[in-house]
Amino acid sequence: xxxxxxxxxxxxxxxxxxxxxxxxxxxxxxxxxxxxxxxxxxxxxxxxxxxxxxxxxxxxxxxxxxxxxxxxxxxxxxxxxxxxxxxxxxxxxxxxxxxxxxxxxxxxxxxxxxxxxxxxxxxxxxxxxxxxxxxxxxxxxxxxxxxxxxxxxxxxxxxxxxxxxxxxxxxxxxxxxxxxxxxxxxxxxxxxxxxxxxxxxxxxxxxxxxxxxxxxxxxxxxxxxxxxxxxxxxxxxxxxxxxxxxxxxxxxxxxxxxxxxxxxxxxxxxxxxxxxxxxxxxxxxxxxxxxxxxxxxxxxxxxxxxxxxxxxxxxxxxxxxxxxxxxxxxxxxxxxxxxxxxxxxxxxxxxxxxxxxxxxxxxxxxxxxxxxxxxxxxxxxxxxxxxxxxxxxxxxxxxxxxxxxxxxxxxxxxxxxxxxxxxxxxxxxxxxxxxxxxxxxxxxxxxxxxxxxxxxxxxxxxxxxxxxxxxxxxxxxxxxxxxxxxxxxxxxxxxxxxxxxxxxxxxxxxxxxxxxxxxxxxxxxxxxxxxxxxxxxxxxxxxxxxxxxxxxxxxxxxxxx
Amino acid sequence: xxxxxxxxxxxxxxxxxxxxxxxxxxxxxxxxxxxxxxxxxxxxxxxxxxxxxxxxxxxxxxxxxxxxxxxxxxxxxxxxxxxxxxxxxxxxxxxxxxxxxxxxxxxxxxxxxxxxxxxxxxxxxxxxxxxxxxxxxxxxxxxxxxxxxxxxxxxxxxxxxxxxxxxxxxxxx
Numbered sequence: 001x002x003x004x005x006x007x008x009x010x011x012x013x014x015x016x017x018x019x020x021x022x023x024x025x026x027x028x029x030x031x032x033x034x035x036x037x038x039x040x041x042x043x044x045x046x047x048x049x050x051x052x053x054x055x056x057x058x059x060x061x062x063x064x065x066x067x068x069x070x071x072x073x074x075x076x077x078x079x080x081x082x083x084x085x086x087x088x089x090x091x092x093x094x095x096x097x098x099x100x101x102x103x104x105x106x107x108x109x110x111x112x113x114x115x116x117x118x119x120x121x122x123x124x125x126x127x128x129x130x131x132x133x134x135x136x137x138x139x140x141x142x143x144x145x146x147x148x149x150x151x152x153x154x155x156x157x158x159x160x161x162x163x164x165x166x167x168x169x170x171x172x173x174x175x176x177x178x179x180x181x182x183x184x185x186x187x188x189x190x191x192x193x194x195x196x197x198x199x200x201x202x203x204x205x206x207x208x209x210x211x212x213x214x215x216x217x218x219x220x221x222x223x224x225x226x227x228x229x230x231x232x233x234x235x236x237x238x239x240x241x242x243x244x245x246x247x248x249x250x251x252x253x254x255x256x257x258x259x260x261x262x263x264x265x266x267x268x269x270x271x272x273x274x275x276x277x278x279x280x281x282x283x284x285x286x287x288x289x290x291x292x293x294x295x296x297x298x299x300x301x302x303x304x305x306x307x308x309x310x311x312x313x314x315x316x317x318x319x320x321x322x323x324x325x326x327x328x329x330x331x332x333x334x335x336x337x338x339x340x341x342x343x344x345x346x347x348x349x350x351x352x353x354x355x356x357x358x359x360x361x362x363x364x365x366x367x368x369x370x371x372x373x374x375x376x377x378x379x380x381x382x383x384x385x386x387x388x389x390x391x392x393x394x395x396x397x398x399x400x401x402x403x404x405x406x407x408x409x410x411x412x413x414x415x416x417x418x419x420x421x422x423x424x425x426x427x428x429x430x431x432x433x434x435x436x437x438x439x440x441x442x443x444x445x446x447x448x449x450x451x452x453x454x455x456x457x458x459x460x461x462x463x464x465x466x467x468x469x470x471x472x473x474x475x476x477x478x479x480x481x482x483x484x485x486x487x488x489x490x491x492x493x494x495x496x497x498x499x500x501x502x503x504x505x506x507x508x509x510x511x512x513x514x515x516x517x518x519x520x521x522x523x524x525x526x527x528x529x530x531x532x533x534x535x536x537x538x539x540x541x542x543x544x545x546x547x548x549x550x551x552x553x554x555x556x557x558x559x560x561x
Numbered sequence: 562x563x564x565x566x567x568x569x570x571x572x573x574x575x576x577x578x579x580x581x582x583x584x585x586x587x588x589x590x591x592x593x594x595x596x597x598x599x600x601x602x603x604x605x606x607x608x609x610x611x612x613x614x615x616x617x618x619x620x621x622x623x624x625x626x627x628x629x630x631x632x633x634x635x636x637x638x639x640x641x642x643x644x645x646x647x648x649x650x651x652x653x654x655x656x657x658x659x660x661x662x663x664x665x666x667x668x669x670x671x672x673x674x675x676x677x678x679x680x681x682x683x684x685x686x687x688x689x690x691x692x693x694x695x696x697x698x699x700x701x702x703x704x705x706x707x708x709x710x711x712x713x714x715x716x717x718x719x720x721x722x723x724x725x726x727x728x729x730x731x732x733x734x
Binding site: 017021024025032036040044045051064065067068070071072076 | 672673676677679680683691692695696698699702703704705706707710711714715716717718719720721722724725
């Protein structure tokens with residue numbers, strides 16, 4: 001019931017509310033943040049949104065950044081006017097929200113992501129047709145199922161699509177993107193059972209990754225696949241996982257000459273992978289080659305093909321300087337070979353499983369060494385994560401020496417892993433006083449980390465220089481003694497040994513023994529306080545030259561540290 | 562547009578490899594700085610080009626205090642000779658400014674100072690500094706409720722009840 005008095009009071013309340021809003025608006029005008037240009041506020045909002053999107057894609061969290069549109073009218077207006085703020089649509093969203101989001105994105109290119117496995121059904125056919133022409137990036141990488149509505153996304157023409165990551169658990173449609181995705185350069189498909197190799201969209205790609213599901217996959221026909229990738233002249237990165245075709249031995253005309261290829265990742269049956277590699281005319285600069293191979297047949301077929309890897313890794317196999325052999329299990333080898341210059345340079349990264357077939361551990365090492373030319377080896381690492389008695393019995397010392405005897409440039413080598421003792425024992429590695437390796441060290445599973453110093457001198461007349469010896473856990477006097485011996489060995493051969501010693505802990509006595517053979521020494525603070533500072537280095541008549549100020553290089557090194 | 566006044570040669574010393582500029586802050590402090598240092602500012606670069614056209618030296622009057630100006634100069638001095646993609650007028654704008662550790666420490670200042678610096682950087686067209694400041698402000702408000710954001714940045718709720726409860730305002734995922 002309305003009375004005149006009540007009407008008056010209501011009017012007065014409305015006026016007061018309006019006045020309050022007006023005052024608030026004036027406060028906002030005077031606020032320092034309100035003096036920022038709209039584009040700066042938009043940039044701030046976009047940082048809030050982008051960071052949260054990155055996080056949300058991982059965690060499936062909410063879109064809390066939208067609360068910036070609830071702060072005040074100016075902020076809301078700036079956010080609504082900045083269409084790029086709304087360009088990242090993360091599904092699943094309910095329909096109303098998705099439509100609102102898209103309307104705010106206006107004509108801005110859109111990224112659509114499916115963030116995590118969900119049974120939440122959206123009416124994607126309502127969302128998609130109006131926006132597909134705007135989609136710049138499609139990310140269904142975490143999509144965990146097939147939803148019929150999403151077929152629109154992968155069968156309609158995508159004029160602005162530049163990048164697509166799609167996890168698709170069945171056969172991809174033949175008319176991928178309607179055969180029209182003129183600016184698509186980056187396509188990553190995972191876990192599909194069939195890929196449309198005849199699709200015209202492949203020809204413009206720079207990056208292509210196709211991963212077939214382990215089961216129910218229809219393996220591509222070699223001719224079809226080669227035809228597809230041969231048309232992709234601009235391809236720089238190619239990854240074929242589980243879909244390397246088995247070609248007929250008579251298909252000699254199937255070759256692939258990728259002028260710009262920089263990275264090749266093949267995973268699957270070893271015979272298929274090696275056959276594929278053999279058909280490639282690699283660019284002179286070489287490529288980063290990653291092979292993940294499984295063999296189901298005798299290794300006799302696989303191992304002789306290993307030398308092909310050196311061709312893949314560059315025109316000159318001599319350029320490989322760093323090898324790492326990692327024996328992961330009884331019959332699994334991980335082999336990496338790198339050129340000087342770091343991770344971006346051509347390399348080989350091979351994981352293979354092999355079965356007996358009459359081939360032994362030493363056969364495998366022999367094939368690998370032949371492929372990779374140990375003459376140019378500078379750094380060698382051998383890791384044994386697991387080694388059993390059977391494998392140990394296959395280790396042949398004489399053959400090992402013959403394999404690595406020509407590795408005269410090696411300046412750093414490491415053997416490590418839980419099975420290193422078995423390995424050293426199998427190679428009959430002994431120390432200078434005739435005792436076996438095992439007698440020397442029972443520290444634990446990582447104790448063999450520097451055991452390479454034992455066996456390398458026995459492999460030939462190695463030029464030992466620039467040796468780096470690092471020890472962080474416990475004192476091992478005998479190891480230090482052996483280091484001393486090796487340095488003497490090098491010195492006797494006319495080389496000036498440059499020994500870098502990094503220690504946390506060793507006794508004064510041992511340090512004094514080593515001192516004449518050190519060029520540089522890095523120590524931690526405790527060592528400096530407890531050992532180094534108490535040592536009378538100057539009185540040692542070892543070999544360290546002093547400069548005219550009476551300072552040795554060790555002292556200078558120490559000071560610089 | 563800034564006010565430009567002619568200055569006597571003696572006001573701006575130096576004829577070295579890097580010329581000197583005279584910057585005058587809003588509190589009338591005269592700050593002499595090497596042109597190289599301020600070349601990151603597109604605004605200053607454009608002013609200098611104008612000077613070359615008239616063969617006259619000028620002071621550049623800027624609408625912010627010497628305190629803020631000195632902070633900007635400190636930033637520009639730190640990155641003197643460094644290439645920052647955001648400040649390259651010929652490069653495509655990066656998707657987002659990278660996080661630079663030094664910037665985070667440099668911008669560890671109170672809220673008002675941060676707002677003054679970003680305003681000055683925007684005026685001087687130093688995009689890298691604008692980006693770093695914007696990120697610092699975004700860090701301040703990220704994950705906060707609407708009320709907390711208002712509190713942090715001194716903003717009041719000026720929505721009408723109808724605006725506040727409109728359906729589109731509830732798009733919070």
